[in-house]
Amino acid sequence: xxxxxxxxxxxxxxxxxxxxxxxxxxxxxxxxxxxxxxxxxxxxxxxxxxxxxxxxxxxxxxxxxxxxxxxxxxxxxxxxxxxxxxxxxxxxxxxxxxxxxxxxxxxxxxxxxxxxxxxxxxxxxxxxxxxxxxxxxxxxxxxxxxxxxxxxxxxxxxxxxxxxxxxxxxxxxxxxxxxxxxxxxxxxxxxxxxxxxxxxxxxxxxxxxxxxxxxxxxxxxxxxxxxxxxxxxxxxxxxxxxxxxxxxxxxxxxxxxxxxxxxxxxxxxxxxxxxxxxxxxxxxxxxxxxxxxxxxxxxxxxxxxxxxxxxxxxxxxxxxxxxxxxxxxxxxxxxxxxxxxxxxxxxxxxxxxxxxxxxxxxxxxxxxxxxxxxxxxxxxxxxxxxxxxxxxxxxxxxxxxxxxxxxxxxxxxxxxxxxxxxxxxxxxxxxxxxxxxxxxxxxxxxxxxxxxxxxxxxxxxxxxxxxxxxxxxxxxxxxxxxxxxxxxxxxxxxxxxxxxxxxxxxxxxxxxxxxxxxxxxxxxxxxxxxxxxxxxxxxxxxxxxxxxxxxxxxxxxxxxxxxxxxxxxxxxxxxxxxxxxxxxxxxxxxxxxxxxxxxxxxxxxxxxxxxxxxxxxxxxxxxxxxxxxxxxxxxxxxxxxxxxxxxxxxxxxxxxxxxx
Amino acid sequence: xxxxxxxxxxxxxxxxxxxxxxxxxxxxxxxxxxxxxxxxxxxxxxxxxxxxxxxxxxxxxxxxxxxxxxxxxxxxxxxxxxxxxxxxxxxxxxxxxxxxxxxxxxxxxxxxxxxxxxxxxxxxxxxxxxxxxxxxxxxxxxxxxxxxxxxxxxxxxxxxxxxxxxxxxxxxxxxxxxxxxxxxxxxxxxxxxxxxxxxxxxxxxxxxxxxxxxxxxxxxxxxxxxxxxxxxxxxxxxxxxxxxxxxxxxxxxxxxxxxxxx
Numbered sequence: 001x002x003x004x005x006x007x008x009x010x011x012x013x014x015x016x017x018x019x020x021x022x023x024x025x026x027x028x029x030x031x032x033x034x035x036x037x038x039x040x041x042x043x044x045x046x047x048x049x050x051x052x053x054x055x056x057x058x059x060x061x062x063x064x065x066x067x068x069x070x071x072x073x074x075x076x077x078x079x080x081x082x083x084x085x086x087x088x089x090x091x092x093x094x095x096x097x098x099x100x101x102x103x104x105x106x107x108x109x110x111x112x113x114x115x116x117x118x119x120x121x122x123x124x125x126x127x128x129x130x131x132x133x134x135x136x137x138x139x140x141x142x143x144x145x146x147x148x149x150x151x152x153x154x155x156x157x158x159x160x161x162x163x164x165x166x167x168x169x170x171x172x173x174x175x176x177x178x179x180x181x182x183x184x185x186x187x188x189x190x191x192x193x194x195x196x197x198x199x200x201x202x203x204x205x206x207x208x209x210x211x212x213x214x215x216x217x218x219x220x221x222x223x224x225x226x227x228x229x230x231x232x233x234x235x236x237x238x239x240x241x242x243x244x245x246x247x248x249x250x251x252x253x254x255x256x257x258x259x260x261x262x263x264x265x266x267x268x269x270x271x272x273x274x275x276x277x278x279x280x281x282x283x284x285x286x287x288x289x290x291x292x293x294x295x296x297x298x299x300x301x302x303x304x305x306x307x308x309x310x311x312x313x314x315x316x317x318x319x320x321x322x323x324x325x326x327x328x329x330x331x332x333x334x335x336x337x338x339x340x341x342x343x344x345x346x347x348x349x350x351x352x353x354x355x356x357x358x359x360x361x362x363x364x365x366x367x368x369x370x371x372x373x374x375x376x377x378x379x380x381x382x383x384x385x386x387x388x389x390x391x392x393x394x395x396x397x398x399x400x401x402x403x404x405x406x407x408x409x410x411x412x413x414x415x416x417x418x419x420x421x422x423x424x425x426x427x428x429x430x431x432x433x434x435x436x437x438x439x440x441x442x443x444x445x446x447x448x449x450x451x452x453x454x455x456x457x458x459x460x461x462x463x464x465x466x467x468x469x470x471x472x473x474x475x476x477x478x479x480x481x482x483x484x485x486x487x488x489x490x491x492x493x494x495x496x497x498x499x500x501x502x503x504x505x506x507x508x509x510x511x512x513x514x515x516x517x518x519x520x521x522x523x524x525x526x527x528x529x530x531x532x533x534x535x536x537x538x539x540x541x542x543x544x545x546x547x548x549x550x551x552x553x554x555x556x557x558x559x560x561x562x563x564x565x566x567x568x569x570x571x572x573x574x575x576x577x578x579x580x581x582x583x584x585x586x587x588x589x590x591x592x593x594x595x596x597x598x599x600x601x602x603x604x605x606x607x608x609x610x611x612x613x614x615x616x617x618x619x620x621x622x623x624x625x626x627x628x629x630x631x632x633x634x635x636x637x638x639x640x641x642x643x644x645x646x647x648x649x650x651x652x653x654x655x656x657x658x659x660x
Numbered sequence: 661x662x663x664x665x666x667x668x669x670x671x672x673x674x675x676x677x678x679x680x681x682x683x684x685x686x687x688x689x690x691x692x693x694x695x696x697x698x699x700x701x702x703x704x705x706x707x708x709x710x711x712x713x714x715x716x717x718x719x720x721x722x723x724x725x726x727x728x729x730x731x732x733x734x735x736x737x738x739x740x741x742x743x744x745x746x747x748x749x750x751x752x753x754x755x756x757x758x759x760x761x762x763x764x765x766x767x768x769x770x771x772x773x774x775x776x777x778x779x780x781x782x783x784x785x786x787x788x789x790x791x792x793x794x795x796x797x798x799x800x801x802x803x804x805x806x807x808x809x810x811x812x813x814x815x816x817x818x819x820x821x822x823x824x825x826x827x828x829x830x831x832x833x834x835x836x837x838x839x840x841x842x843x844x845x846x847x848x849x850x851x852x853x854x855x856x857x858x859x860x861x862x863x864x865x866x867x868x869x870x871x872x873x874x875x876x877x878x879x880x881x882x883x884x885x886x887x888x889x890x891x892x893x894x895x896x897x898x899x900x901x902x903x904x905x906x907x908x909x910x911x912x913x914x915x916x917x918x919x920x921x922x
Contacts, residue, residue, distance in 0.1 A: 037735070038788025040834055041743040055815075095811035102809045102816075104802035104868055106826035109818050134817030152827055158742065159830055166801035169792065177788045178780075200780050201696070229738045264714070266740040340824070344742060351741055351759040352716070467726040511731040515696045516781055519730035650812045659813065 002205035003443055005436070006032045007429050009193050009209035011181045011236050013039030015157070015414035016393025016421075017215030018164045021173050023422020024211075029429045032207065034179040034196060036231050039165045043217050043229040047157025047411035048344055049271035050139060050149035053093035056654045057110050057135040059126055064138075064146035065654070066090040067630055071593055073406055076143045076300050078548035078558060079586070079595040080250065080372075080402025080566070085379050087592070087640040089400045089416050094652040096415040097136060097150050105163045107136040108151050108341075118276025118333055120296065121286070131655050140274040141407040143300035143600070149408040154269050154344045157411050164415070182524060183450050184212065184239050184246075184389065185443060191246075191389035192438045194239070195450045202515040204451050206443045210434050211425045213381070213390040214240055215418075218371035222533050223482075224474035226368040227260050227267035236395050238528035240375045241535070241579070246386040247568040248579075249376035249397030251532065252539035255405055255549045256483050258304040260367025262325035264352055267369070268345045268362060270407040273297040275341060277330040279308065280361065281316040284327075292600055299600035302404040302549040305366035306601075309483050318363070327361040334358075366483060370394065370410060372401045372549065373536075376568060379643050381421030388434065390425055392417040399566065403548025423645035457523045462508030466523040469500050469507070473526070473533050476500075481537045486553050490541035497537055498577050501530040535569040535579045542581060543567065546602075560595050560608035564588065588614050592638035684711040686762060688720065690732065691772035694781045704770065705729075717757035717771070718746065721783075733782035741900070744833030747774055747840065748783050754837035754898045757783075774840040787836040791855070798852055798879045800859045802869045816868070829862035829908065831901045838905060841894030850884045854895035854905045857886055861908040864915070876912075877919040886913045 008024040010017045013035030021031040033039065056064040069090040074081055101107055112133035114125050119140075141149040152159040168175065181194035185206060193209040219234025220226035240246040258279070259268045273279070278286045279297050291307040292299045299307075308326055311317070317324030330338060330345075335358045338346055342357075349357045375383060375391035377398050383389040392398070393414045398421075400413060428434055456462075480493035504527045511519045545559035546552050564586050569579040588594060588610035595611050597603050618637060625633045631651065635641070641649050653659045686709050693702035707724045718739045725732045737745040739758045746757040749772040750765070757771070777785035794800070838854035845851045852860075860880050863869045880886045889909055896906040 037737055037743075037745060038791065038834075040791075041737045041745045041788075043738065043743075045743050045833075046738050046740065098809070098811045098813075098815045102802075102804060102868065104863075104866060106818075106823045106830055106866075107815075108827075109820040109823045111820045134819060136815055137820075152830075153824075155742075155827070155831060158833070159827065162830065163802075166795065169795045170799070170801040175792070177792075178786075200786075229743065230736050348740060351761075352714070354761075467730070471726075509730070511729075513697075513731065515694070516733060517731065518725065518733060522730075653813050655814070 003440060004032070004205065004207045006030050006207065006209050008211050008213065008425055009207045010034070010213045010215060011194060012215035012217060012395065013175050014042035014215060014217055014393065015044040015161055015164055015411065016418045017213065018168045019415050019418020020213050020215060020392050020422040020425060022164070022168055022171055023419060024426045024429065025171050025173050027423070027426035029426055031173055033168070033173060033175040034181055034207070035175055035177050036180055036199065038177050039168070039175050040161055042161060043232050044161045044411065044414060045158045046229060046267065048154040048267065048269035049141065049274065050151030050156045050408050051097065051160070051412040052141065052144070052148045052406065052408035053097040053150050053412060054090065054146070054148055055094055055097060055136055055138060055150065056146070056656065057132045058138045058147050059128055060140065060147040061138045062656065064148055065630070065657070066652070067634065068145050069093070069148060072144045073400065073409060074593045075598040076404050076406040077402025078404055078598060079560070079564065080253065080547055082379070082399040083591050083593065083638060084640040084643055085398055086400045087638065088379060088420060088644050089413065091644070091652070092416045092419060092648050093412050095648060096412065096419060100160055100163055100415065101136060103163045103167050105159050106152055108153060110135050110137045121276070121278060121332070129655070139271060140298065141270055142273065142295070142298040142304065143406045149274065151271065153340065154271055154342050160411065160415065180521070181236065181239060183446065184243050185438065185446055186243055186245065186386060187438050187442060189245055189385060190387045192436055195447050199521065200516055202517060202520070204447050206447050208436055208438065208443060210429045210436055211388050211390060213392060213421065213425060214375055214395050215392045216395045218394040219529070219532050220368050220371065222474065222477050222529055222536065223368035224478040225260065225265045227257055227265055228368070233525050233529055234371065234532045235525055235528055237374050238532050240383070240389065240391070241531055241569070241571045242528065243386055244570060244572050246383045246389055247376040247570050248535055249373055249399060250403065250567050251373035251535040251569055252543055252550050252567060253372035253403045253548060254368060254536060255301055255370035255372060256305040256366040257301055257369030258308055258366050259328050259364040261348065261353060262363040262365045263322045265367040266348055266352055268328065268348060268364065269342070272328060272330050272342060272345060275337065276333055277328055280327040280329050281311060282318045283316070287311050287316065295600045300404055300598070301369070301407060302551070303601040305483055306551060308366055320363070325363045325365045328364045329361045330357050331359060331361065368478070370405055372403060372405055373397050380424035381417065382424065382428070388428070390421055392421040403550055419648060420645060423647065454520060454524065457507055457520060458509055458512055458514060460508065462506040464503045464507045466507045466519065466526045469504050470522065470526045470529070473497065473500055473530055477533055477536070481540055484551055484553050485540055487541065487544070490537055493537040494534065494541055497530060497534050501534065501577070504530050531571055531579070538578055539567045539569060539581060556602065556604070558605035560611060561606045564595065564608050590638065592618070592634065594618060684767060686711050686720065687768040688724070689768065689770040690782065692782050693779065695779055696781070711762050713763070715762040717750070717760045717762065720762055721757070733780065733784040735784045742833065744835030747835040747837045748772065749774060749840070754840040756835060756900045759900065774836055776840055776845050777836060785836070787834070791834050794852060794856045797850065798856050798859060800856070800863065802863065802866060803871050804868065805870050818867070822865070826862060826865055829858055829865065829903065832858055832903055833901060835900060837898045837900060838895035841898045843890055843892045843894065844888045848884055848888055851888050852880055852885050854899070854909060856880070857889070857909050857912050858903060858905060861912050864912070873915055873919045877916055880912065881916050881920060886916050889913065
């Protein structure tokens, strides 16, 4: 049995994993990245629209800064986010854009002078400043006060992924492709790497490391209708859960994107609406202003998705033989704009719908899109319960998204968390007490145990069909754990998923071969995915309130008094029928922005008992410091700078905030 | 190895319109070979499934694996035409399988793995391994003057049109179609291919890259580089992103010839 030793093992070759590895390598630690696919094929490439960073270069972004980005993100999260982590994030995002600019990302740039844009269905002329010419441009996205989304046409994630992946090649970081971590190696509460399956040969081996980082992205494939790539099965998150020690945070927080093309679920970017695209119903009526007079199509994703589904329930959906949908209309943006700034959207419409969006409307309906929950970490990216295990990006619950993520904040999180967590991983490896101390005998036992599980699947006497179980799970998740949730449906979903989990212990393969055997991969992944599905469904059943993307029709109000807390799920023993849930309260008294109305969506919520007190405190301090620089006010309200790695502290220069 | 073929009732509403009234029966011939089982010779295997409106080869192959033959190997990731994972030969021509609608194919068609790349099994080939090697040989990254720019300061400016021109070449998804369609690649395993030469054109255009034509000549100024190209332009014809490969290769060649004469 092969054992490979390294300082840092990174599981996942998308943007977050690559950037963590680069950070660790630059600090002198060897890193190996494991990836299911060549890293440039990762799902990061699918982030079309852009990355939020408050550069404030375009005229509609003027006045933007970390404070505005912070407030937008907290409101978007419905106050579920860790506010200090959000501060770390918004302060690092401009640095991340600038780093990527230096690494070669061809960010779209500001052109000085007049340009025509579509806003709120109207043609408007914007005049870009002379002094902004040639700086990185921003576009509008949902849930933001300012135009903040930096972009590369509509291939932002692709351009970022290629630049960072090429950077990793330049820094000679090995990527072991087509390798899948199927179990974490841990001794008690200390993680030492992973047992890994070679997807070409089928062989198992072990990677033993001082620090292990999970950066495997989201778990969209738990759902039948999702924008996610087929590799987004949440296996990295699941192997953390299977340790019984690491915790998963807020798994019930699942985002549905308003504009999955119907019925395939392939994403068309929020940039369509940011650039002036409208949502229309069966009558050709633009319905969003009826529900959201202020933000209209550009309220946060959870709100827009719910409004769309409500509108369909009112009988305003467009009937088709596959069910009902709505229209996304970008025809008014014009051919030139679409062919330049929304090219991927055009290609997708042509390839999968057979229409040209310059001329025809796009059939859309909300589809599962983003996993806000994930491996719970503290602000350094390390699991608070399993030492040496880190997580970054969508796989993590670092917790900058709370219960709803803003568009453009996920691809931003990948690189920002990569920069921050990469540095903390290096710190961890620097400490002499963090050497690898696991006996090789134990590693061999763990490999053997995993091999035995696979052998049972291949040659045991199970009869259940893994593909059928998976499809059943996906149908349950989409039908009963979707945009609108009720106690009765969730309870049914939990029992049905439990039955599937039990059946998944008796999977048998039709194709008995060892080696690559894709059916074997489906089998063990389905077993793991069912546990994640139960974390989501059970967490959603228990959370008797509505917050962000988690919406309970039987409990439509956000209830800060009972539920201003993070769900933590563990799977204590392999034979457990359900995850064990615990809750971690969020401290209102430490919040820079105490809970309130988001500025869109329902205005109906129950206050936390500490909220009025903290709100008064914050208001008084703001009044007392009315003349002080914004940085001093922020520092007085909620200091966070000490939590950032020293190299990433410091202000961000802007045209309107020049450095001396 | 003979896999029994049963009629399949479509039930894949999530990924496709599915269950359509279409009566068309598709006969899909797939090239099968598992290098781990050299005893079974490469052969074509035929699968029959019902066509459906909006069905892509992603949906068709997924259905075959779920219902008919769990051993069939192929690669899909994004299934939306943006990641470049699923390039195969469709009736002999390299293309992205996820974007191919069955309605654009006949009742019978043949799928085979991309040539040139190391075969993993059936339709799956190891593009990643070759592309990493190409990237290392051609050094496909921005070579900067300073490794640690001050990230707190305003970013360096770039003309908007130049950023667009760079993005135009940056749209390559490294799917491997161009190399699979390349005559030179058949003869030279280390040939940079259109994918590599396009990257050289991209970095040459980028003012952030400090390399000169002399540096580029070092990596593509030979028969494994731009002088290996026979201008057959199969690459240009099959590129799923419709990159201007013919122009770019000609341009790089001209610059490298000028360099070589110096």
